Amino acid sequence: MNFKKIILSLLITVSYNAFAQKDGYWDKERATTKEIIVSARDRITLKTEDLPVGTTEIVYRITLLDENQQMANSLVSVLKAIPDPTGISQGSAGAVFLMSKISGDDNCTYALFTSEENAKKYIDDGKTDKACYAQVNEVSKDAKRLSLDKSSCLGQDISTIWFGFHSKNWLLNQKIVLEVVPWVDTKLNRGWNQDNKNEIISLCKTSTMAQKMANSDDFCVCILDKIIKQYRYTEFQKLLPIEKNKVYKDFGNACYKDADISKNVYNDLRVQASTLIKLQKYNEAIQKLNTIINDGKATAIDYGSIGYCYILTKQYAKAIKFLKEGEKLDDTELLVKLNLAHVYLVSDDYSEAKVIYKKYQTQNVTDSLSWKDKTKKDFEIFQKAGLPSKDFEKVLKLYN
Numbered sequence: 001m002n003f004k005k006i007i008l009s010l011l012i013t014v015s016y017n018a019f020a021q022k023d024g025y026w027d028k029e030r031a032t033t034k035e036i037i038v039s040a041r042d043r044i045t046l047k048t049e050d051l052p053v054g055t056t057e058i059v060y061r062i063t064l065l066d067e068n069q070q071m072a073n074s075l076v077s078v079l080k081a082i083p084d085p086t087g088i089s090q091g092s093a094g095a096v097f098l099m100s101k102i103s104g105d106d107n108c109t110y111a112l113f114t115s116e117e118n119a120k121k122y123i124d125d126g127k128t129d130k131a132c133y134a135q136v137n138e139v140s141k142d143a144k145r146l147s148l149d150k151s152s153c154l155g156q157d158i159s160t161i162w163f164g165f166h167s168k169n170w171l172l173n174q175k176i177v178l179e180v181v182p183w184v185d186t187k188l189n190r191g192w193n194q195d196n197k198n199e200i201i202s203l204c205k206t207s208t209m210a211q212k213m214a215n216s217d218d219f220c221v222c223i224l225d226k227i228i229k230q231y232r233y234t235e236f237q238k239l240l241p242i243e244k245n246k247v248y249k250d251f252g253n254a255c256y257k258d259a260d261i262s263k264n265v266y267n268d269l270r271v272q273a274s275t276l277i278k279l280q281k282y283n284e285a286i287q288k289l290n291t292i293i294n295d296g297k298a299t300a301i302d303y304g305s306i307g308y309c310y311i312l313t314k315q316y317a318k319a320i321k322f323l324k325e326g327e328k329l330d331d332t333e334l335l336v337k338l339n340l341a342h343v344y345l346v347s348d349d350y351s352e353a354k355v356i357y358k359k360y361q362t363q364n365v366t367d368s369l370s371w372k373d374k375t376k377k378d379f380e381i382f383q384k385a386g387l388p389s390k391d392f393e394k395v396l397k398l399y400n
Contacts, residue, residue: 022084024185027052028076032180038108038167040174043126045119045164048180054189055154055182057085058161059098061143065175066104073101075143075179085183088145098143106174107138111164112146112153119162126166138168191233200224209252212291214268222255223248266297273305280385282309293322300330307339312385316347334365338374345395346387353391354398361399372399 032048051058061075078098082088088097111131113119118130128134132153135142148154153161167174204210204220213219227236227247239247255261269288276285289306292298303326310319320343326336341356357375365374379392 022086022183022185023187024054024056024084024183024189026076026079026082027055027182027184028079030182031076032178033074033076034178036176036178037173038165038176040169040171041167043123043164043166045113045123045162046176046178047116047119048161048163051159051161051182052184052189053191054184054186056148056185056188057145057183058154058180059085059088059143059145059183060163060178060180061098061100061141062108062110062139062163062165063100063102063141063177063179064104064106064108064139065102065177066106067175069102069104069175071100071102071177075181079181085145085147098145100141100143100177103141104174105140106172107140107168108174108176109138109166109168110135110142113162113164114153114155114158114160116162119164122164128164131164187228190228190231192228193233196233197224197228200227204248204252207248207252209256212269213265214272215264218261218264219252219255222258222261223251226251226254262297266292266295270302270305277305277309280312282312285309286313298329300326300333300336302326303329304333304336304339307336307343311339311343311346311387312381314387316343319343320347334360334363334371335374338365338371338378342378342382345391346382348388350391350394353395357395358398375399 030049030052034046036044036046038044059075059079063071065071075098111122111128111134113122113131121130122128128136132151133144133146146153161180163178165176201220201224204223205216210216210219230247231239236244236247256265269292273285273288276282276288286306286309289298289302289309292302293306303322307319307323307326310316310322319339323336323340323343326333327340330336337356337360341353344350344353344356360371362371364370375395379389379396383389383392
């Protein structure tokens with residue numbers, strides 16, 4: 001039973017590690033391996049190779065060797081067995097695993113700097129107050145992993161690290177070997193950091209399509225995802241303005257047709273149109289509703305709403321045209337029928353209006369609003385708007 005539990009535990013651990021792996025690689029091509037002789041009690045600095053775009057972690061190893069000693073194996077070869085930084089245990093266990101199997105009798109202290117200026121200052125005065133990390137205890141070898149999330153040594157704008165060493169040998173020179181291997185995040189390696197992404201989002205927010213939406217976040221994120229997938233940041237920046245505009249347009253059209261985004265876009269337009277109608281800004285509401293209609297996404301209620309706006313702006317022919325279209329979509333939508341009766345009435349066709357008013361007078365236009373009450377409310381609004389009202393009373397008497 002105990003053996004089964006152990007096997008199960010191992011399987012769970014292996015499965016967890018497999019799913020926890022990060023998407024990236026150890027960049028052995030841009031790893032740093034430098035060997036330098038330091039004079040007794042002297043201070044020197046070593047600069048790493050330029051860290052590749054997308055570096056989120058580094059592993060470094062420092063080894064002090066006696067004069068004729070050679071490294072048994074390189075840090076790169078050690079890391080070949082580790083799929084990603086999560087495979088390096090934390091604390092002293094990780095340091096032992098990464099540590100060189102050999103070292104000399106000499107000792108040193110060291111510090112890490114993110115600017116050449118601070119590194120030079122360290123050479124002059126030996127102070128480590130400007131360091132992003134300092135090992136103040138004397139060591140003959142050391143190894144550590146530094147992560148972007150946990151260290152000021154790494155950041156989006158940092159491409160080089162300076163290692164400063166202080167020899168603790170009183171009499172003789174000593175040999176120091178520095179090895180640094182960067183871990184490169186595959187996605188970040190494409191150059192799309194937070195600032196670059198925000199640049200695209202900001203430009204998207206000012207686009208004509210985005211302006212149609214009450215909330216364009218999903219739309220702009222969709223465009224950003226497509227650009228990131230298609231281009232490295234440097235590639236995108238090299239495009240001519242006219243080429244960038246085409247990219248925005250093409251990806252914008254693709255995202256605009258996305259079912260979920262499209263649904264939200266048109267719902268936003270309906271909400272905006274409804275608010276504008278309540279504020280008596282009928283021409284602006286017409287523009288919003290026309291966008292829905294022209295894109296082929298209109299419902300019968302959308303046609304009823306634009307017909308209502310055309311009535312209040314005294315564009316009766318247009319009102320009839322759109323209300324008839326609404327009838328074709330849904331012949332049972334009574335808000336369309338009522339507005340059709342209204343437009344006949346105010347355009348001096350009482351007989352045509354009368355037939356519709358009488359036919360549906362006992363029904364509700366919504367689940368909680370009767371045909372009669374809606375008629376009375378509309379007539380009050382029409383009167384305030386200065387629409388022809390001579391037949392309003394005749395209609396209301398029909399209901400009695």
